[in-house]
Amino acid sequence: MKIAVDAMGGDYAPTEVVKGVEMARDRYSDMHFQLYGPKDQVEPLIANNERITVIHTEQVIEMGEEPVRAVKKKKDSSMVKAAEAVKNGDADAFLSGGNTGALLTAGLFIVGRIKGIERPALTTTLPMVEGPNSKFVMLDVGANADSRPFHLYQYAFMGNYYAKAVLGIKNPRVGLLNNGTEADKGDKLHRAVHDLLAANHDLNFIGNVESRELLNGAADVVVTDGFTGNAALKSTEGTALTMLNLIKSSIMNGGLTDKLGAYLLKNTFKEINTKLDYSKYGGAVLIGVKAPVVKMHGSSKATTVRNTLGQIHTMVESNTVGQIVDYFNAHADAMKAIKQEAKNN
Known part of the structure; x- marks a missing residue:
């Protein structure tokens, strides 16, 4: 290797x-x-x-x-x-x-x-604080600022194989990042992507997911366009860092009782920090x-x-990569048909 x-x-x-x-x-x-x-x-x-x-x-x-x-x-x-x-x-x-x-x-x-x-996507792994697994993947997080429905449709399959091969999740739950969980939520792009994914039976598509539920185990694979994904990623990272810094500064500026309480909760704070440390999962993959x-x-x-x-x-x-190549080769005709359908709609 x-x-x-x-x-x-x-x-x-x-x-x-x-x-x-x-x-x-x-x-x-x-x-x-x-x-x-x-x-x-x-x-x-x-x-x-x-x-x-x-x-x-x-x-x-x-x-x-x-x-x-x-x-x-x-x-x-x-x-x-x-x-x-x-x-x-x-x-x-x-x-x-x-x-x-x-x-x-x-x-x-x-x-x-x-x-x-058509469009490779930047894929990142994030911690799942609650839920059936310890982490989930999100794509695209910045490779493509502008995307079409067919691009997000393909991201779902690439993310599905990545979650299986790298995270070891047997049947990943695939969710579409949107501004509500109802099927008719979102703009024209997201409604079109939802319909395409819902019609495919090769994926365990669970529908729309909201950004506030990402760390709570909403899905194992979160599909989004690059602009939204990058903004959501940076917002999540920034919020986690801000909260940790806020807790630390509050303890340091507090009295003896606050510092004693922090000492007694030292292991708890360490566990929280470990859970939120996304760097332990590696880098972002151009899939x-x-x-x-x-x-x-x-x-x-x-x-x-x-x-x-x-x-x-x-x-x-x-x-x-080989698994992704095999799937797209085996479903080339179906992908062309879906691409045309997405264009027509």
Whole structure:
């Protein structure tokens, strides 16, 4: 299992990326890592080069660069070279914590989309505080700001296979993120998507779900357009961080009784923090392309890098991409018919 890693992607790269890779190497005996970046910056950080190869690159795509232009101009960048390794069959998956737009561009135009899939989607895993499972997936969370009904219809199938293969959920409950649970809720786009999903019997579609119920186990796969998904994701993350900071500041500004109470509830607070820590589930996956392409948060430290590589290990081992390819190949004619139906409506 060969993983191409953009060693220069992220706020703490390459130091934390290298540390995380070594942690993953020690955990997974069947993983080999290709680190792309300037050798003089990457090699001195490696404590043990077992199953780690450094491929020298001269350029780095910075966070603020325009994505498409950067990918086109910087052919010898760590991100582009890592993506090309996957395209050429020299690696099984691609990981970066760098410029999100550039990663999406490299995934789409270098690695390439799966035949039959119109729009790959960015997929993230979030904690399920209550419900039958410990986590759920949501897509799209930012790859496509504008979407059509057929795109969301395809997201549902990709998310379904991801939940089965990576999260181990046998019959994932698929829900459509909307502004109400009734079937006739939402704008024209969401009503059309609801009707398409409700008519398909290959999915365990449970109908519309509301954003306030996401962490409470509303569904195992939440389907949405990229604009709404990104806003919902950032709102959820921001609310969780704000509440934790509010509790902490209230305790610190309180009296002795407040601090004593916090000490007695230390294990409870630790459990809450652990449940809300989405970074332990890895990165966001660009699903719908020919190999696993995974985006870590730019502020990822070594532990998150290791966890994300564990996520990639599961994807490659379970052949998630292959399962999606097989389904879309087997249902190509049906997909064309549904696409036409969606256009007509």
